[in-house]
Amino acid sequence: MNSVNLKRLAQELNLSIATVSRALQDSYEVSAHTKERVKALAAELNYEPNAYASSLRRNISKTIGVVIPEVNNHFFSLAINGIEEVARQSGYHVLIYLTHEDYDREVAITQYLTGGRVDGILMSVASETQEFGHLLKLQATKPAIVFFDRVCDSIATAQVTTNDFESGFQATEHLIQAGCRHIAHLLVSGNLSIGRMRMQGYQAALQQYGLPFDEALVLDGNGNDEQNTALITALLTARPEVDGIFASVERLAISSYHACNGLGRAIPEQVKIISFSNLGVAALLDPALTTITQPAYEIGREAAKILLRAIEKKKPILPTQSLVLKSELFERRSTAK
Amino acid sequence: MNSVNLKRLAQELNLSIATVSRALQDSYEVSAHTKERVKALAAELNYEPNAYASSLRRNISKTIGVVIPEVNNHFFSLAINGIEEVARQSGYHVLIYLTHEDYDREVAITQYLTGGRVDGILMSVASETQEFGHLLKLQATKPAIVFFDRVCDSIATAQVTTNDFESGFQATEHLIQAGCRHIAHLLVSGNLSIGRMRMQGYQAALQQYGLPFDEALVLDGNGNDEQNTALITALLTARPEVDGIFASVERLAISSYHACNGLGRAIPEQVKIISFSNLGVAALLDPALTTITQPAYEIGREAAKILLRAIEKKKPILPTQSLVLKSELFERRSTAK
DNA sequence: CTGTTAGCGCGTTCAG
C-alpha cells in the first residue's frame, strides 16, 4: 500500500496531523506559510488521500453507481459518456453494473448498493423486471436514485426520458405523409415502457389520419436476427400491400432491410422504413432509412446533473424534476427519387 | 445513512461486535446456533456491510478500475462486458474512467487511482499518450495493472492483445488471393501500437507475394468521415488501378464504401474491401465487405482474470503472463458472383 | 466458543 499519508507528512514537517489535514483542505484557519510547506511536500511525495478513510469519516463516497441492462448498445454507451463527463467535472467516480436484462442480477446489484458504496444511482431497469420491491428497499436507505430511459413509476423520484409517444406518432406520420397506407409496426419487449409509448404513438397517428389499426401488422421481434428476418419476410409475403415499416428498435430495421432485399422489394420505392436508432448503424446502412435518434448523451448528462445536484444539496429528488428530452427525426440525404 | 451496522446487530442480540462480524463471515470459531441467530437478524434488518470501513481495515477494496479511451465503440463496450462479467463473479466492483484519447485526462485519472481506491487497473492507453511517467508512478504504488489492446511496453506487466501483425498479413493475403494486385491501406493514428502492427503485416504480405510496396497507397485517416471519404475518393481517382482496400478500422471501411459507391466502383467486383470491425457495423453494411473481428469480449475476460488472480494471490503480474488472442477473419455470406 | 482491545486514515470537535 501507499504509505504516504497524513501522518507521514506531519512527521516530516513537524506538524500535527490535524494541521496537515486542514492545510490540504485550504482551511482558513491555517497560515499561508504552512499551507505552502504542506502542499509542496504533498506534491513532492505524490500524496493522494485515502478515499475510503475519507468516505468512512464523512459518510460521503463521491461515487455514483450506474445500473443498466447492457453497455454494448449505442444508446447506453453514449449515456455513460454523458454521465462520466458530468461526474468527472464534479469530482465523482462512476461504478458500473450490468444487469443483462436479468431480474435476479438487478436485485443482487441493488442489494450491494445498499451498503453505502455510492451516494447516488442512475438506473435503467431491466426488461425482465416486473417487481419493484428491491428498488423500494434501495430507496429506503441512503442513495438517491434517478431513472433514465427505462423508468420505474412506482418510485417517487426524477426520471429522464424521451418523448416516445410523440416520436412514435411522428414516425408514423412521416410514413403516412410519404404516401404509406399499410404500415407495419415492429415492437420489442412489450413489457418496456418505452415500447408501449411508441406503439401508442403509432396507433394515435393511424387514427388521426383515418387509417385502420390492423393487429396483424404488429410484430413482436423478440427472437434473434434470423428469426426476426424470417418473421418479417413472412409478414411481407402474406401482406404484400405493406408499404411502410416502423421499427421500434434498430435491430428490427436491419432485419426489415434484409427481408426487403431478400424479397426484391425496393427501399424506399416499394417499402419505406423508419426506425429508432439505438445502435447507430442504420444511418450507415442505407440513405433510404429514416431514423429517430434519442439524445442519449444529453440524457446521461441531464440525469447525472439532477442526481449530483441533489447529492450536493443533500435534498431528496422530487418527481417534479423529471425531464423529457426530444428525439430527433433524422431524414438521410434525400434519396434520388 | 443506513444505521444497520454491526453495533446495532450486536446490541439487539446481546453479543459483541466481534462475534457478529465473525458469524457473518462464517468463521469456524462461532457456534452454529449463534451464526443462525446473527444471520437471521441481519437478513431481517437488511444489513449490508459498509464497504469503505471494510476496505479501510483490510486495505483491500474489491474494486478495479477500467481506464479506456471511450465506451462508445463496439470493441471497448464488449471488453467492458467481459470485464464486468469476470469481476461480478469474483465479487469485484468496476469503476470506469474515460480518457477521450486525452493525455491530460489520463494523467489525472491515474493520479486518483494512486489513492488506494482500486486494487487493480485494466487499461488501454490513449492515442495521444507518448510519455509514460504517470504510469510508472502508478506502478510504484499499490495497484496491479494489466494492459489490453492499447498497451504500454515501458511498464513491466502483462498485456492482453490480439495478433495484429498476423491479422494484417492475413487480411492482405486474403485480398491478394482474391486477385487484388493494387491494395491500398488505410491506417489510423500511426502512433498506436496496433496500427503499426497491422501495417507491418500488410507490408510483409505484399513482400511475400512479390507485390511492390507503394507508399502512395497508404492513407492516414485521421479526419472526420467526410474528409476521409474525400481522401479515399481522391486516391481512387488518382490511382484507378486500386482493386483492393485494407482498412485498419471500420470507420475507414465505411468511408471507402461510400467513396466507391460515389465513383460507381462495384464492390467487390472492381474493388474488394476488408476491414477490422471495431464498430460491428460493416458486417451489416454489405455482404461484400469482409471483416476481421477482434475477440473483444474474451480480451476483457482474460485481462480481468489475470488481474484478479494476481490480486487474490497478492503476487506481482509478470510480462510472461501476457496473452495474444486471435482475431477472426469473417467472410460474409458468399456474394452472388 | 466469545469478548476486549487496538487500530486502518481521515476529519472534526475542543483546548489552548
Added chain:
DNA sequence: CTGAACGCGCTAACAG
C-alpha cells in the same frame, strides 16, 4: 493559528 483526542464501521490479535 496549531495540537491532542475521538470515532466513522469494521477486522484481527490477544485473552479468557
